[in-house]
Amino acid sequence: MSTGATPTERPLRRDAARNRELLVEAAATVFAEQGLDAGVDEVARVAGVGVGTLYRRFPTKDALIDALVQDLLTSVVAAGREALARADGTGLESFLAYAAEHQARRRGCLPRLWAGDEVTEGLRREFRVVAAELLADAQAHGRVRGDLTSQDVSVVLWSIRGVIETTKDVAPDAWRRHLELLVIGLRPSDVRLSSPSLTADQAQRVTTPAPRPR
Amino acid sequence: MSTGATPTERPLRRDAARNRELLVEAAATVFAEQGLDAGVDEVARVAGVGVGTLYRRFPTKDALIDALVQDLLTSVVAAGREALARADGTGLESFLAYAAEHQARRRGCLPRLWAGDEVTEGLRREFRVVAAELLADAQAHGRVRGDLTSQDVSVVLWSIRGVIETTKDVAPDAWRRHLELLVIGLRPSDVRLSSPSLTADQAQRVTTPAPRPR
Amino acid sequence: MSTGATPTERPLRRDAARNRELLVEAAATVFAEQGLDAGVDEVARVAGVGVGTLYRRFPTKDALIDALVQDLLTSVVAAGREALARADGTGLESFLAYAAEHQARRRGCLPRLWAGDEVTEGLRREFRVVAAELLADAQAHGRVRGDLTSQDVSVVLWSIRGVIETTKDVAPDAWRRHLELLVIGLRPSDVRLSSPSLTADQAQRVTTPAPRPR
Amino acid sequence: MSTGATPTERPLRRDAARNRELLVEAAATVFAEQGLDAGVDEVARVAGVGVGTLYRRFPTKDALIDALVQDLLTSVVAAGREALARADGTGLESFLAYAAEHQARRRGCLPRLWAGDEVTEGLRREFRVVAAELLADAQAHGRVRGDLTSQDVSVVLWSIRGVIETTKDVAPDAWRRHLELLVIGLRPSDVRLSSPSLTADQAQRVTTPAPRPR
DNA sequence: AATGAATGAGTGTTCATTCAT
DNA sequence: TATGAATGAACACTCATTCAT
CATH class of the missing domain: 1.10.357.10 (Tetracycline Repressor, domain 2)
Known part of the structure; x- marks a missing residue:
């Protein structure tokens, strides 16, 4: 009824998806520069979000790498x-x-x-x-x-x-x-x-x- | 060739050299199996010496890898x-x-x-x-x-x-x-x-x- | 007895009271099963509301327990x-x-x-x-x-x-x-x-x- | 030869045992005062040792409680x-x-x-x-x-x-x-x-x- | 000289609380 | 108003390094 068919809806989901994207990009960058031993805090910092957000999208660091x-x-x-x-x-x-x-x-x-x-x-x-x-x-x-x-x-x-x-x-x-x-x-x-x-x-x-x- | 001809004079040097060898071999094995993230304790254990001995021969883990x-x-x-x-x-x-x-x-x-x-x-x-x-x-x-x-x-x-x-x-x-x-x-x-x-x-x-x- | 006789006037109050009830029940259940260390998210989930709603009714987790x-x-x-x-x-x-x-x-x-x-x-x-x-x-x-x-x-x-x-x-x-x-x-x-x-x-x-x- | 029969020997072991005792006492005190949710850092602090020492004696916090x-x-x-x-x-x-x-x-x-x-x-x-x-x-x-x-x-x-x-x-x-x-x-x-x-x-x-x- | 116990900064992860939607 | 995504301080635990014995 409300979620409709237009792909531009779902407000929070949009931000969430954006954050996920930011995190994956940040992880790619940070791991490329510092190796997989780089801390998750650093990844979160580069993504511009808190660690908690990272852990909301990815249950573990391994999952982020995966x-x-x-x-x-x-x-x-x-x-x-x-x-x-x-x-x-x-x-x-x-x-x-x-x-x-x-x-x-x-x-x-x-x-x-x-x-x-x-x-x-x-x-x-x-x-x-x-x-x-x-x-x-x-x-x-x-x-x-x-x-x-x-x-x-x-x-x-x-x-x-x-x-x-x-x-x-x-x-x-x-x-x-x-x-x-x-x-x-x-x-x-x-x-x-x-x-x-x-x-x-x-x-x-x-x-x-x-x-x-x- | 260079370690001299007086065999009875520097016993410690010989032990030390032996320990160094043991440690390098152990490091090669352990790092090959577990990667460079393996702990120095594990290396010392495999070498059959204490960590202290490892640190006497190599000032840091990096030096051991080097x-x-x-x-x-x-x-x-x-x-x-x-x-x-x-x-x-x-x-x-x-x-x-x-x-x-x-x-x-x-x-x-x-x-x-x-x-x-x-x-x-x-x-x-x-x-x-x-x-x-x-x-x-x-x-x-x-x-x-x-x-x-x-x-x-x-x-x-x-x-x-x-x-x-x-x-x-x-x-x-x-x-x-x-x-x-x-x-x-x-x-x-x-x-x-x-x-x-x-x-x-x-x-x-x-x-x-x-x-x-x- | 005291919540008044005008049924159509304060619908939100009623919903609010209902939510409060749901939350207290959920808290009782969850804390009984998992102890007071159970997370507020779990309580909200069992109550069928979001955490935000829980925090609207109770300013802190302590207040909920109280x-x-x-x-x-x-x-x-x-x-x-x-x-x-x-x-x-x-x-x-x-x-x-x-x-x-x-x-x-x-x-x-x-x-x-x-x-x-x-x-x-x-x-x-x-x-x-x-x-x-x-x-x-x-x-x-x-x-x-x-x-x-x-x-x-x-x-x-x-x-x-x-x-x-x-x-x-x-x-x-x-x-x-x-x-x-x-x-x-x-x-x-x-x-x-x-x-x-x-x-x-x-x-x-x-x-x-x-x-x-x- | 060296470990002998006199119960006063074994240097390091003595300290280790003493530390274990200190830790158990500290844990008893801290958990009694603050409950089992007290942090392991606090227990170590009260015992007068570093966390690492605590973890050398007890593999997990649970083991300490046990x-x-x-x-x-x-x-x-x-x-x-x-x-x-x-x-x-x-x-x-x-x-x-x-x-x-x-x-x-x-x-x-x-x-x-x-x-x-x-x-x-x-x-x-x-x-x-x-x-x-x-x-x-x-x-x-x-x-x-x-x-x-x-x-x-x-x-x-x-x-x-x-x-x-x-x-x-x-x-x-x-x-x-x-x-x-x-x-x-x-x-x-x-x-x-x-x-x-x-x-x-x-x-x-x-x-x-x-x-x-x- | 050799040992391994001690150290504590650093890591991955959780969770009460806040806030944009 | 209700939601749940975002936050970050705090926690349990690890490990390179030091140091008393």
């Missing part, structure tokens, strides 16, 4: 699906660039991106599915080596994580050249690979932490 | 010098493998390897010098692209850091295949690189943190 | 006056049973019943007056020992508080047998009491807390 | 056993006085004495056993009613808890007269009791809290 991870994985997976739609074999490459770009933009949560809570594991599973499909497409079009596995796609992003975390703000684009060189390395070639790929099982265990170490 | 970093950088630089001696163009590749191997073995200190204290900066400078020389040698022998810079060599190791930190114990060798693919990408090729390399200045600033943000 | 205490003391005092009217010496006993019953029903506020705010102290004074009169009546009819003081009557209820708080929901009627035994102990007897009664002054100080320890 | 409860229950049970040794029917009465005295001396932990953690439940079980034996002895010697149950013995102490908690420091001996009157009420008498005793099962459930309400 929110960053979810945002990131969600957009990465979505980008993967879009790239897949082209089905011309180039999807994998643009997907990698896109995913790298987003990792760089949200580097605050990188230590938890590939080894986070159970809550985000579902998204990582989706990521693996999309990555496998993009790889198959790229291989079908002869754009990458046939002996690559979908786990190799994950490893590419993990390696970019290392570049991003090391270069931080000093050279936030350093990953671009690295990815270019790496993509060249992925192209079909006569050179044999002597090291085996990760197994699918290993890849899953990497991102599925022991159920709370206590 | 010791790990120093060990690692020292052996990496030494390996680089050896590889350089061959002067047949293959030194760079074996150096990368060697450095990667050691990063994996001492992964506990990776978050501080390329961005540590001023005390370790000298070693990183040495690393950059050796890397530049190895690159020049490899380029002279036509084994890698001519447009690579010595900063690109650093980036390779940073990317491997990401792989190691993500795969941890689940797949401690995952970096090998990654390095193989990456080395293929470094080979001379017709493909132009569109992204610029880091400048030497940037590379230095990356590894030289602001003098304690306090 | 309201419970007032309710309880008011009905206990009223019951005492009624019992006194019989003037047959049995009033004291039925009064004790009545007061115990109400303490059990409102056990949520017991920690503050006999040591609450200044606001409720007036009612406790009235309680002491009635208790003294009931005791005198009972003694006049030879139903209880002549060496009892009105403070002893208070102590009976304090002891019942202990039974109620310990047995909680598991045995909400445990106090009945305790009171029976205690009343037997109050009957005239040849046995001398070796411990003195509380003085009236002590009894008053017990229930009059220092003016906010701050 | 230590108080254990001390109290242990001495109460021991006193019960001694009283039982007399086997002349008077043990129950002196036991009740002794237990009451100790409840008064350690009143800080009363809210957790009869409903504490699982860790202290064993002692409460021992208490129930001793109480039952003392009651049987007293009944055998005709000093108390034959229709009393061992649960009634517990209830006596719960009622004394109420008196102690209400009178606090203002009248720390008020429980003595209450106990005298109550004991008179326990003597053999022609008066029937119309209310049933707690069952043994109820008595146990009263003191065995739900396994952590979460």
Whole structure:
């Protein structure tokens, strides 16, 4: 009756949503600058709200970090699906660039991106599915080596994580050249690979932490 | 070699050296398993000594971490010098493998390897010098692209850091295949690189943190 | 009786009174189940209103607790006056049973019943007056020992508080047998009491807390 | 060799034990004065040590409270056993006085004495056993009613808890007269009791809290 | 010299109270 | 007026570092 159909209504909810947004942005900034050990008080301060507000939106600090991870994985997976739609074999490459770009933009949560809570594991599973499909497409079009596995796609992003975390703000684009060189390395070639790929099982265990170490 | 020839004269020094060794090993293990946030008590416990002893050898926790970093950088630089001696163009590749191997073995200190204290900066400078020389040698022998810079060599190791930190114990060798693919990408090729390399200045600033943000 | 005859004129007052009632009931329930440390949010939730409404009716959490205490003391005092009217010496006993019953029903506020705010102290004074009169009546009819003081009557209820708080929901009627035994102990007897009664002054100080320890 | 047989040795341990004692005493004092909601900082301050020291001896605040409860229950049970040794029917009465005295001396932990953690439940079980034996002895010697149950013995102490908690420091001996009157009420008498005793099962459930309400 | 007990600033989290909507 | 989002002081607990033994 009153909540209606117009998306501009619901007064308090609007502020609340705004605060949530502010908090996620603040967390991204603060964690990017100081690492995940930064205090929640600092995050709240940067967001311009009290700690209590932070805890109203996110039950724990972990949940706040997970929110960053979810945002990131969600957009990465979505980008993967879009790239897949082209089905011309180039999807994998643009997907990698896109995913790298987003990792760089949200580097605050990188230590938890590939080894986070159970809550985000579902998204990582989706990521693996999309990555496998993009790889198959790229291989079908002869754009990458046939002996690559979908786990190799994950490893590419993990390696970019290392570049991003090391270069931080000093050279936030350093990953671009690295990815270019790496993509060249992925192209079909006569050179044999002597090291085996990760197994699918290993890849899953990497991102599925022991159920709370206590 | 240098610790003298009088074996019976400085017994305490020997004990002290032994304790230092035990502590560094314990720190490597504990930090590898639990991250740098692991407590110093845990390190002391694993080393089989009291915290007081730890603090006698290392004035702060940071100094202990720096010791790990120093060990690692020292052996990496030494390996680089050896590889350089061959002067047949293959030194760079074996150096990368060697450095990667050691990063994996001492992964506990990776978050501080390329961005540590001023005390370790000298070693990183040495690393950059050796890397530049190895690159020049490899380029002279036509084994890698001519447009690579010595900063690109650093980036390779940073990317491997990401792989190691993500795969941890689940797949401690995952970096090998990654390095193989990456080395293929470094080979001379017709493909132009569109992204610029880091400048030497940037590379230095990356590894030289602001003098304690306090 | 007193809330007036014009039903359409003061609708808000009625709603307000209803909300007040809901809140007091909710507080009684919640505090009984979880103790006085239960949060005000929980009380508001159970009452079906927002916290803001709670704070409109009661300026502080303490005031809400005091309201419970007032309710309880008011009905206990009223019951005492009624019992006194019989003037047959049995009033004291039925009064004790009545007061115990109400303490059990409102056990949520017991920690503050006999040591609450200044606001409720007036009612406790009235309680002491009635208790003294009931005791005198009972003694006049030879139903209880002549060496009892009105403070002893208070102590009976304090002891019942202990039974109620310990047995909680598991045995909400445990106090009945305790009171029976205690009343037997109050009957005239040849046995001398070796411990003195509380003085009236002590009894008053017990229930009059220092003016906010701050 | 060095720890020897003389009880005056073991340097650090002595201080540690002393600190433990100081902390328990401080906790008793502070909780008695301010209730169990008093902060651990306050307890540490009164003990003259840092919070860290408190947490070295007691893993949680709950454990500190449990230590108080254990001390109290242990001495109460021991006193019960001694009283039982007399086997002349008077043990129950002196036991009740002794237990009451100790409840008064350690009143800080009363809210957790009869409903504490699982860790202290064993002692409460021992208490129930001793109480039952003392009651049987007293009944055998005709000093108390034959229709009393061992649960009634517990209830006596719960009622004394109420008196102690209400009178606090203002009248720390008020429980003595209450106990005298109550004991008179326990003597053999022609008066029937119309209310049933707690069952043994109820008595146990009263003191065995739900396994952590979460 | 070695030990580990002691320290206390700092962290994540809660909750009575206020206030914009 | 009713709501519940926002607030921040206060709490339990941790951990790098110091120091008495």
